[in-house]
Amino acid sequence: MINKITALWLGPVGHTWILNLRRLPATLERLRIDRQLEEALATGGDPLHLVKVFAISERAAVRYAANAQALLQPEPTPPADRRLQE
Known part of the structure; x- marks a missing residue:
């Protein structure tokens, strides 16, 4: 976690910030x-x-990647009702 103070150096945020x-x-x-x-x-x-980037397991990375790819896919368009076209 970083805040506007710790962003300038390599220390952790303070205990109060976590609370x-x-x-x-x-x-x-x-x-x-x-x-x-x-x-x-x-x-x-x-x-x-x-x-x-995150030093996570390959299995976790594949799970995140699959979820991201599913979210990035465009939603399928439902087929038009043929009765409305006639």
Whole structure:
């Protein structure tokens, strides 16, 4: 986690900053999952990139990549009702 102070150096955020997260509905786990899925979407679902960036297992990277690719697919158009065309 970074904030506007820790973004300028390589230290962790403070204890108080973490305690402030407790009031939010998002957990650190949800934020981590969201960040990894967002990266998968941004790279078109490249599992190798996810392994390198997040140091996650190949299996997890493939799962994120598959989910991203499914989300990136255009939704199929339902066929037109033939009765309306006649």
